[in-house]
Amino acid sequence: MLLGGFFIANALMAEVIGVKIFSLEASLGLSPANFSLLGEGGLSYDLTVGVVTWPIVFIMTDILNEYYGVKGVKFLSFLAAGIIAFAFLVFYGSIHTAPTTWWVESQADKGVPDMQAAYTQILGQGMNIIVASLTAFIIGQLADATIFRKIKSITGGKKIWLRATVSTLISQLIDTIVVSYIYLYFSLGFSFPKVTAVALVGYTYKFVIAILCTPLIYLVHAAIRKYLGKDLANKMKLNS
Structure with missing residues (x-):
């Protein structure tokens, strides 16, 4: 209940606050990056504020997958999408x-x-961005859960950092591509190079955040093991 509530709350908050676009550089007191990519110039890290809470959603996804399996992740993902x-x-x-x-x-x-x-x-918010965001959310979540489970089947109970980080990096890439192309390319008519460049810029931020958030996986795992007890926690992981 705690994990599910936190998961859904962060997903909903990300959707609501995501209407604002902020400058990462200016927020950190830096000058705009102003670089070129794929022939598109003047690019900077102008991101939706929703990226602040989305990494937490993906961390929660990995924790839920560890103890409740793909079935648990699917249930909460569809529930969250319905609530949003x-x-x-x-x-x-x-x-x-x-x-x-x-x-x-x-x-x-x-x-x-x-x-x-x-x-x-x-x-x-426009219906197009809502549809794009929810579609990307569902596809990204299902990809995260599947990849996480596949890596766990190979590594067993070891290397939590590997399955959590790799699954998040891949699912974040999928999420970014889906929402960018549905909204910017199909809805707003941006050129393919422009959308690709914007998506890659956004993903580099998510990539770095996913790496930095990896230690949080271990902190949450430790808290859960302490709360449930070692025996029950191990039993739940084996049965997930």
Whole structure:
């Protein structure tokens, strides 16, 4: 319940906050990278804020896979996707309620002259990006779970870092490619080189974060073993 709740909460938060694009360099106090790739110039690490919590989702995926197997990951992945879809239906309904005049103008002195417009822009993400994101999420999760299980069948209970890191790196690549091409190429009409360059830039960030997050896998494993006890934890891993 704890792992599942944390998994779903982070997935939902990533979808909601992901509407904002931030500059990684500026956030770190650095100048924009401004490099070229595949003939596309002026590229920098301009990323969706959703990448802040998505790595946590993939870590949770590996932990769940370790103790509950592919079946457990599939169950929570589809449940999370369903909850996210339901959340956006609720957002859609709330956006289309009639706002009171005083509320629309209530934050004008703080630089927000139209609260309804701001509310709509933040919560009313386009259907194309929602479909792209959920599709990428499901495909990425299933790939992560399958690869993780395949490596575990080869290495046994050893080398957690290997199956966790490799499965995350591959699934993150798949996730990035799917969401980028569905949304940027098919929906917005960006050129193939442009979409590929943007996807590769985003993936390099995810690649580094996946490597840096590997020690967290061991910390979570240690916490679970302490909570369940060594015997029960080993039994669950064997039966997963």
